[in-house]
Amino acid sequence: MIRTINNSLRLLYVARTLARHDALFFLDRFPRLPIALVLLRKVMPLFAFGASRSQGLREGERLANALRDLGPSFIKLGQALSVRADLIGEELVQDLGNLRDRLPPFPFEVARETIEYELQAPLESLFVDFEREPAAAASIAQVHFAKVRELVPAPTEDDPDAVEEVFRDVAVKILRPGIELAFERDLRLFFWLAELAERYQPQTRRLRLTKIVETLADSVELEMDLRMEAAAASELAENFIDEPAFGVPEIDWQRTAKRVMTQSRVIGISIDKKADLIAAGHDLEALSHIVIRVFLHQVLRDGFFHADMHHGNLFVTPDGRLVAVDFGIMGRMSRETRLFMAEMLHAFLTRDYRRAADVHFRAGYVPPHKSLDSFAQACRSIGEPILGRPVSEISIARLLVQLFQITETFEMETQPQLLLLQKTMVTAEGVAQSLNPDINFWEAAEPTVAHWMRENMGIEAHAAEVVKDGLAVLQKFPAIVTKADTLLSEMEARERNRDHLDELREKLAQWRRDRAVYVVGGGILGAAAASLIALLV
Known part of the structure; x- marks a missing residue:
């Protein structure tokens, strides 16, 4: 119930923003909508105060503007939809494909606080120069240019341990404050809407909307950890190490953490x-x-x-x-x-x-x-x-x-x-x-x-696959032999145990037979002794 109330309130805000941009048109494309959405479609434009200028804009342009106003999560959603021509049509795809996630920058003091908390050191000790104004501000993070000082080996004949001071230009990427919570809230809404669509619009099930939101959530989770982005850059650089025409910035791992990433400046x-x-x-x-x-x-x-x-x-x-x-x-x-x-x-x-x-x-x-x-x-x-x-x-x-x-x-x-x-x-x-x-x-x-x-x-590839599979089997052969030997040993041990168990069973049966003889014989002797005593008395 609480989930439904929270998502419904958030949906009302989203609907009002879409209505301001005259971007609720996509609801008209569904043949069977829940009554609540039908009413929402009819009523919400009446409450869209402060409507932005949308005359003369295509449907996709109006939708893109609305998604920008709704913030980072919806910008990412628009980017995800920009590849779904089967879902929203080619014209909308082209307009959403131009969606750029540019937002106002957050203050320098917030950037400083994030860097010092993540890297556990004062800003001045990490960078010899740090530009207060960001070079770029997007939906998830913003980038500042900076300069670092490092001591690198510079051995000479007189001093093999000599070092020299080197300055490098770097770019520092910093996550927006509160971005994780914002995405978490909106992803809950996306999952809820996907579930509703699959429940009330059976024809959408093949589109696997819930799976699409899961893919978006996985992507966002990775983007929320800049160490993962740094690792991706490092892997891509290794893949192209012998490609002179393509390059990837070098990661400064000493100045990289979950919410801060430093790389060489391009x-x-x-x-x-x-x-x-x-x-x-x-x-x-x-x-x-x-x-x-x-x-x-x-x-x-x-x-x-x-x-x-x-x-x-x-x-x-x-x-x-x-x-x-x-x-x-x-x-x-x-x-x-x-x-x-x-x-x-x-x-x-x-x-x-x-x-x-x-x-x-x-x-x-x-x-x-x-x-x-x-x-x-x-x-x-x-x-x-x-x-x-x-x-x-x-x-x-x-x-x-x-x-x-x-x-x-x-x-x-x-x-x-x-x-x-x-x-x-x-x-x-x-x-x-x-x-x-x-x-x-x-x-x-x-x-x-x-x-x-x-x-x-080609034929060579198939031959290589056969050889590869054969080599794999050969590599496993010693282990297979060892396992077979172990199984044989276990079977022999079980057989010995079975023979030993049969022997024990035979001894137990003999003991039971002997015990019966002793009991019967003892009973007869006891009865005879009792009779003799009775006669003597």
Whole structure:
């Protein structure tokens, strides 16, 4: 009851904010709503005082503005919805895809207090210089630039233990105060609404709304611990240690804790400043290819990818390297999922629609009672309008969006592990095209995808898998032999115990027989003795 009351009050506030922005339109798309929501839809616009200017804005723009006003949790929700064309439609997806989580900064004194509490040291002892004004303020955290002093070894012939003083520029990320409680409150509301939708709107169950909220909750939980983000940055850096065209900031682990993360400062030009990149002499066409190649290496080769590769998180250094920042949202993919994605994309782009359909059936994404031929026909209806265009106009992102739109017809359940990939692929393609409008995602991706498929899906790969499985069995063979020997020893011991037990049973039976003889004989002797005594008396 208390849960329902709290969530209902919060929902009223949310509804009023949506009404102010004329963004309650999405409720009209549900055929059967609980009576409470029907009344809410009709009444709430009457109480939307101080309505913001929404005339002339598209539905998606109005919804995005409302989510910004509702705060960090709803901004994250909007970002999650921005990959669900099957749920909200392609037009809304495009508008929510532009949602940027920019909020006013929190005061410097709050930042100081957080740093000193988390790192257990005065700010001045940690940094020789710390800029009071933040360089960036987003929904979850804000970033300040600072400078640190370190002593590094500088041995000489006269003094092998000599050190020298080195200054480094760093960026310090600090979580917003109270952000954990704010997310916890709103996630409770999201779970409640997802449960209501699945209860009263049976057609939404295949969308697995509760699972989507769980995925959002897991992502937020990781973002609330900056040590996890630091670890993600470190892992990504290791994966690209031999890639000169891509870099990741170095983590300062001594100045990193749960709510504070310090990393090397990126000196470069934001990738969204196209004119500045051109003025600096950077090759935009080469950069666009680097964006796609790096993204595909993360997805296919490593199965670990930066899932927030928008313009604001990518910089170009003076030497032409692409550097990523903000590793709060990362995606992981199993080898099986990577094989599915590679084979599915290759099937579409070679117009082998039956194979594209078969891949979905083999992965279990389409229920087995559905028609393979019908699904292949649906795949053709998606691929031909896109792939039939000039090669420079083919959009992999658009193909994926339309593929997800047919999920309802074929009762496909949502695959959360693919949603994050879809969103990232759409973003990466958009970044590449902003640098080079003529780039074709498939032409840029084909060498990387083809090479990976040869290594992982060709005859050599299958042979390698067989050898790998054989080696695995051989490695286990000594343990199998040892276990078999142990089992045989146990069986022999049990057999010996069984023989010994039979012997004991025989002795016990003999003892019982002897005892019966003794008892009967003793009784007879006792009776005889008693009779003799009686005669004598």
